Amino acid sequence: MKKSLLPILLILLVSAVTAQKSEWYKGNLHTHSYWSDGDEFPEMIMQWYKDHDYQFVALSDHNIIAEGDKWKAISPDSLYQNAFKNYINKYGDDWTKFEKNSDGLKVKLKTLSEFRPLFEEPEQFMIFKAEEVTSYLDDKAVHMGAINIEHVIEPKEGATIVELIQNNLDAIKAQEKEIGQPVLQHLNHPNFTYAITAEDIKQLNGERFFEVFNGHPYVNNYGDSIHDSTETMWDKVNIAYHAMGKPLLLGIATDDSHHYHKFESKWSNAGRGWVEVRSRELSPNAIINALEAGDFYASTGIELSKLEFNGNELSIGIKSEEGINYEIQFIGVRKGSTKSEILKSTTTTNASFTIPEDVLFVRAKIISDKKKKNPYKVGDTEVAWTQPVSKK
Incomplete structure (x- = not known):
């Protein structure tokens, strides 16, 4: 009897270990097609992403889902x-x-339910049903990603930018509660039309994600002489969120792809920014749960071989390419400070940073000297960003 139980116990043990194993999945959470203002059929777009080793894509057209007759x-x-x-x-x-x-x-146009079976494969490729909830206050554009939804979310209005964002955020969260499955919400390109400031985001309730990088040429990722870059905004918001006891704001990179036939920096092309998510499986719920846990990094080209945080120490490893130079910056905010700073910098491809008692939070930025192909801005090199973490 004992001998017959042994193989079963071994199978159960192997199954348990396998179930707990996590993999990295590459995905783009902001994609447009002929269903709104993109210039290509969704089937051709999905094929491009699948051919370029993405495992998931959110088809997020403006105020529409790929359903019905169009x-x-x-x-x-x-x-x-x-x-x-x-x-x-x-x-x-x-x-x-x-x-x-x-x-x-x-x-x-073919609907999502029609073309989805052409591409989806278990653990190989998945398409999120999504929408870019798009609204305006005068000439200011507010766009918000709603990922893994079931039906269209009508854009909400507001008397101020903060009210408008909050109303749309609440509508997205209301659908999440209604359908009983996780919905990822992210604030898109805050510097598009310079509509949204760090002060606006600080006042929001429930905002967890925003685009630290967006590949569209008109979104002003780097700011200008009178507007903060998205990275500066990120740290300013998190200083406030930390003080208020809110979860830290997490940063994603996306393509915001619209143009699939003309290629250069003045067009919004595919392949400029993505997220790498560590998840137990390739499924909508698992990917969103991993994103919400902060178990991902954003990238425009750099791949990581190691990303670990044990509650005290943040460790980074780079999948380095021969002939390419790298810099790992650990960026954080000291207690009492109103701005972030580089706390440690190294040109090695593996590095760790132990968070001291006087630091509120730390994130890593990895910079290479490898020129980005078809970049957001001419001269851009490949970069990656990890998520901010606090000492536990």
């Missing part, structure tokens, strides 16, 4: 007419419904 008029420009021919050649006449007359070419 016909898209294709530009008469030969670039887009040829792109349509490529689409037909790839998926065939049976897949595509279109009309061509004196008014031009119109194509009926």
